[in-house]
Amino acid sequence: MKCSACGSTALVEGSLIGSADGGRLGFQPADMSTLKQMFGMGIRRIVSYGCIHCRNLELTVEFNEGDIQKYQEFEGQQPGVLERINSGEETV
Numbered sequence: 001m002k003c004s005a006c007g008s009t010a011l012v013e014g015s016l017i018g019s020a021d022g023g024r025l026g027f028q029p030a031d032m033s034t035l036k037q038m039f040g041m042g043i044r045r046i047v048s049y050g051c052i053h054c055r056n057l058e059l060t061v062e063f064n065e066g067d068i069q070k071y072q073e074f075e076g077q078q079p080g081v082l083e084r085i086n087s088g089e090e091t092v
């Protein structure tokens with residue numbers, strides 16, 4: 001995996017930790033009505049990578065094999081969902 005900002009491979013893997021109780025943050029799709037059917041799920045674990053060179057923080061979601069298969073079945077609906085997630089409408 002490379003840093004999307006500077007291209008460095010000097011990434012350190014970690015987890016996002018909630019400040020209050022130490023509980024990890026998860027990824028919850030913004031459109032639960034659609035994605036709940038797709039994934040049959042609520043929250044997936046987030047893996048984070050910090051770049052030593054430029055301090056960029058990258059986040060990935062640990063979708064499982066079942067999620068990926070269901071995503072591919074519903075591929076036609078996905079771009080709209082991703083656009084909404086990327087536009088910042090999601091709540092934390």
Ligand SMILES: [Zn+2]
Pocket residue numbers: 003004005006007008051052053054055056
């Ligand atoms: Zn970087």
